[in-house]
Amino acid sequence: MTLPGHPFLTARDDGLWLEGLPLLELARRFGTPLYAYSRNAMRAAAASYQRALAGRPHLLCYAMKANSSLAVLQTFAEAGCGFDIVSGGELQRVLAAGAPASRIVFSGVGKTHDEMRQALDAGVRCFNVESEPELAALSEVASSLGRRAPMSLRVNPDVDAGTHPYISTGLKANKFGVAHERALSVYRQARELPGIEVVGIDCHIGSQITSASPYLDALDRLLDLVDALAADGIDLRHIDLGGGLGITYTDEEPPSAEDLVRQMLARIDERGHGHREILLEPGRSLVGNAGVLLASVLYLKPGEEKNFCIVDAAMNDLVRPAMYQAWMRIEPCVRRTTQARTWDVVGPVCESGDWLGHDRKLAVEPGDVLAVLSAGAYGMTMASNYNTRPRAAEVMVDGDAVHLIRERESVAQLFAGEKLIAG
Template identity: 50%
Template sequence: MDHFLYRDGILHAEDVALPDIAATVGTPFYCYSTATLTRHYHLFTEALSPLPHLVCFAIKSLSNLAVLKHLGSLGAGMDVVSAGEYLRARAAGVPGERIVFSGVGKTREEMRLALEGGIRQFNVESEPEMRALSEVAVSLGKIAPITIRVNPDVDAKTHEKIATGKSENKFGIPIARAREVYAEAAALPGLRVVGIDVHIGSQLTELAPFEQAYRKVAALTETLRADGHAIERLDLGGGLGIPYTRSNEAPPLPTDYGALIKRTVGHLGCEIEIEPGRLISGNAGILVSRVIYVKHGEGRDFLILDAAMNDLVRPSMYGAHHDIVPVIEPAAGTEAQPYDVVGPVCETGDTFAKGRPLPAMVEGDLVAFRSAGAYGAVMASEYNSRPLIPEVLVKGDHFAVIRARPTFDEILRRDTIPEWL
């Protein structure tokens, strides 16, 4: 469910008409719903109750400070994968004890930053990282709390570019080697083992892979405890998918996911951490764009928009689907016609959809890409020297620009021409 609905024939974000935002900030722009963010966060907290738990929002899905501030005010923790994301979480007011640091390539500088600023735990991905973290912690006179990410060799049945739990993936240590790695971690002076971490991929649309992975984690917990390790937390990652189409086939609900967690690891007495990103932010955001031209080609019509692959790269990068809808609701019975929906970037890959059925469109019409809140603005670039587009947050009947569109002068001033030129 989201809060982007037609009202009196006009698509609204909560109680704000999208044409009103477009008239104020221009197009294209991202728009997020506070009510949807709130609802989706609470779905997870309710699903895990009464287990002790912390829902850590995956900042990599949507990193705007206003969004992080809102989720943090609800009690969310944050899952970060870089120094920049850590600093964003802190700037949004999230305390270090609610931040977990994931990622396969943490640098010593990033480790130092988090240890000095405060951190709940590091999710360690390899023995070299583990040793480096111990050295950094010792140099600061600190002890770093860690989980170790295990790779359970489970096929998440998702897109190959976002699968992370198979043996050929770069993430974590093989679960078969967990005992020896945990033994080394326990012997390192700068570390304190607090739990186990696992994450098998993103946009999972069935629960079976989670169940396979979590049952392996449950067995490993018992084994490691028998070896003398205090396994207090289980970081189960994120990855639960969202419906990108309005079909009847929907991914499992957070309630089903929570029931699975209780069934597989709930008996262990551990605090449960999960790291959802897409399911909290995905359907909480849309991308609004304007038709520049309708071009009649050889056997096809092109809808040329002012948004491009640099603004929303998922269709070009992953072949991903986003529902595209007119902001002005078509009259009942209006016939649809197929369009290739494209942007103005000089790449054939700058294509959002081919043969997409839409009502007849004309220059100046507004369209909205649904389910664009996750991995939309965060993956945007200034390719073709196109400015990053604004982000807008709606709450009830008012909205605010939470990231402004930079001017061309601001973009040009970032470059420096050497004196010898």
């Protein structure tokens, strides 16, 4: 039986399996904490977007901040995807994974001059510019190199995506993009700058969005601008619709990628822009439900008000619960027939905010392995070394094969670059 939202994770009589391998076997072989990913889940998620985009010019750009492990990037590069990056470091990761720079769009509100030069030298496809000062800086850097930077303006449409405030990006109160009302003026400035080539328009309104309506509202505002720009003599080659489609953590029912994309393409066609290339920047919806975090139960600590199930994974391994109060499903890798009790699943870090799940009904014993589901996005990529804890290992499951894609860190690696004061 597959778990809801997790087509490559199955519950069998002998426990949870990821594709063709039992999770318990992975935990025993590689140790815990351990991130395990389904490669075929990633391929299937990308294919759902690509089917909807078939027959028209497009580029599906994986928003790699969701999960930037090299083997994950390799998987999407082999699937024909481009990449949405937000730093010079992410640029180097994409290139190391074997993807061409011509399939990279560079987003982010704080690009440095060095990062701009690095991206121009590499030959990225486009810069998604997010402010007027950034536009001027990009022109200056490109001109100093004797080049023109391909530029798309990220427009903030002031549309409420109906998501957590920390991951909402399309409102006036957010730091991202240029206000819709200012966009035409900024494009006119861009047209006159010597180091800028205007090629597109971009919009991204948030993450974990579970309804199509915010996308369509933002798209209407974006297309109004495309019409106004064309009337002003600025004809854009592409429309970048961003990403942010949600996944099922609990009982969310987001539209499928195919359904969402078809609705947006229909609106674009209705408005007469079907000839333009379409870019999309999904992240979470490509990797979120492809991954699990495996943790071993260390101790069971019953209390007067709370019962604590203490595991070896912590907020440094998975910060989403502490940062966003995110609910993530937790399942034993092997089911017991003993009576379930209500536990708070917590880690060893010295913080009361170090928890993975509150009030979970679990039948567990010390030594058992738990799987935190939907951990493929914003898990390892946001991990830290707080409390001098080495980061987890990562494995990629592909059918009945498993590949170690990141070795577990050692404590010695954590302070290898530090220096004692001489004398």
